[in-house]
Amino acid sequence: MAARKLSVRGPTVWIVTDLRPGPPTWGLPVPAALPVPAALPVPAAPPAPAARPAPVRTALTQVEFVVVDVETTGWCPAEARITEIGAVKLRAGRIAGEFSALVDPAMPIPPDIEALTGISSQMVSAAPPAAEVLPAWLRFADGCVLTAHNAPFDLGFLRAACGACGLPWPAFAVLDTVAVARQALVQGEVPDCKLATLAAFFETPTAPRHRALADARATAAVLDVLITRLALLAIRTLDELGEWLAIP
Secondary structure, eight states: OOOOOOOOOSOOOSEEEEOOOSSOOTTOOOOOOOOOOTTOOOOOOOOOOOOOOOOTTSBTTTOEEEEEEEEESSSOTTTOOEEEEEEEEEETTEEEEEEEEEOBOSSOOOHHHHHHHOOOHHHHTTSOBHHHHHHHHHHHHTTSEEEETTHHHHHHHHHHHHHHTTOOOOOOEEEEHHHHHHHHSOTTSSSOOOHHHHHHHHTOSSOOOSOHHHHHHHHHHHHHHHHHHHHHTTOOBHHHHHHHHHOO
């Protein structure tokens, strides 16, 4: 099944773009992000309040998701740190906002990680620290269902970073697109449930490339298709999805 085309032009960098469209219509083209000067810093802000829980009985087509991806200096939150955060706010099949920021990890980026992501120590040397970026990201994600592909990795780093900055971790509802894909797809449709595999299979407009915003966009497009698959299985609300995922 091909994905509905989610098209976003021009990533916003170091800034939050939160679009406020009119009444959402499932499947309409995505509004382009507003142009923002790339050099604007993330504004300092007080710690974000605890996230408002998403209503579990809301139809999945009306739930507000924030799809997040992080790039890091390594693989373990106890030893590595975040270098980039990208997030896409998805509402009724349309991109309602984006968040993208480089983060100064205050440590060197290993050569193998630089080769993988293209993010160098020089690129992040002038970026704001996590203590400045995270409150803005928490406000952006407030009240949404936090979604990621292989969520334990991304959320593990975000939790650790918030803890290191003295920021409480909100009580987010969490959705892992890996878990959904493994149960929603028919056996043999794809060889695995890696993000690159699913993005190619669903023909997402943005291919993952180990950059946070690009990977978040690809995950959002995959999620959009999976929600359609879930409807065919008569799974239409968050609580129905939670019960279905809990079935062995």
